[in-house]
Amino acid sequence: MVPLNDRMATALPRVVIVGGGFGGVFAARRLRRTPADVVLIDRGTSNLFQPLLYQCATGILSEGQIASPLRSLLRRQNNTQVLLGEAIGLDPDKRTLTAVRPDRSTFDLAYDYLIVAVGMRSSYFGHDEYARFAPGMKTLDDALTIRRRVLGAFEVAETMTTPEARAEWLTFAVTGAGPTGVELAGQIRELATRTIAREFRSIHPREARVVLFDGAEAPLATFGPELSARAMRILAKIGVELKMGVLVTNVDPRGLDTKTKDGTTERYNARTVLWTAGVQAVPFVHTAATALGAEQDRAGRIAVNPDLTVPGHDRVWVVGDIMSLHHLPGLAEVALQGGRHAAGQVHRRIVGKPRSDDSFKYRDLGTAAYISRFHALVKVGPVRLSGFLGWAVWGVIHISFLAGARNRFGTLTSWTFALVFGGRRERAIP
């Protein structure tokens, strides 16, 4: 067992939180005054602000602006220890979690209460071989890989000698027209038409084709028909080609193949293919579900009780993207409210004031998607915003959720630079 540091070697109950995303960090914060030893373990050192990953991938923001060190975030919380390790095993009878350190050695952690919030990863719908050619967008590594591929494609195109070869390198295929795909496609067009438009001599970056594919009939379908139609118009205006109602049937190093419902097939030659089409639970979720005898849905999410505990395990909670309850969507708000809710129950149990009904009630604060400069969509209850107003609200929401004043200030400066001058400073390819 990993001993806690001396300061924390107490007889207090131990709460282990696995995952330092929205769910895990908000759970830890809720426990700051709880008489408990809280341990937050993550396979990485940072809390990643996934909603702005695409801005890191397209050179507007740096890694540091969207990833805050977990130790720093929780430094003032004396009852909390942060550990670096990837959870790989769970024994609910012994109440022990097993994790692996970066040097591949393993250690065990005992817990009295466990909150699991390990999130999702990209899903290639049974075709994991596509991952080599089409990076997904879930981690910082993904964003940096995409940045390298997108910027690298313009560089390679500049050295190509035939129009056909240039066209292949200047075609960017994005699969999945949900918020992430739309944001990424829009940003690649803005990068090509504003930031680097005058920086090359052989190619015209403005001619870059950005093609967005989805099986649905329209982009951003979850925003409803009105906003979805508006998104379609804005995307067309900035030059994103939409291929809706098509299934991607193959991805290879030189492009992808599609099929429509009527059976028509088509080939797209594109040296850069980016994948935002689906998500599935990270591997530890299956390990945990098996150990707990819990049910998983098709994407691997664990079915939880209304209070977010796992059926048959009243000391284990599952929150965030990996929980399956009432078809709640994979959104930051769901994760952070779920994390707080689970931790609230732990707190009440430890201080001896449990509630008879502790069901989770999600407060829907809406969703937002950025499309292009001064255009974003916001849906909050019956309210629908788009255009400049939507963009302003989108900006306020994202800035307020970023961790730390320094990141907020830095992000505002980078946005101003990008919006006014089209500038993107984060373009180094190592």
Ligand SMILES: Cc1cc2nc3c(=O)[nH]c(=O)nc-3n(C[C@H](O)[C@H](O)[C@H](O)COP(=O)(O)OP(=O)(O)OC[C@H]3O[C@@H](n4cnc5c(N)ncnc54)[C@H](O)[C@@H]3O)c2cc1C
């Ligand atoms: C590109 C993108 C854009 C998005 N945009 C929006 C948006 O605009 N609005 C919105 O509301 N939501 C958005 N989301 C969704 C939102 O980011 C997620 O719903 C939210 O991050 C889920 O939080 P979580 O805590 O469940 O998981 P995560 O935030 O994914 O955190 C999981 C944590 O667990 C860690 N982990 C994983 N496996 C292990 C393991 N075995 N052991 C230890 N640690 C582990 C990971 O390192 C990570 O830190 C977006 C997501 C993506 C990918």
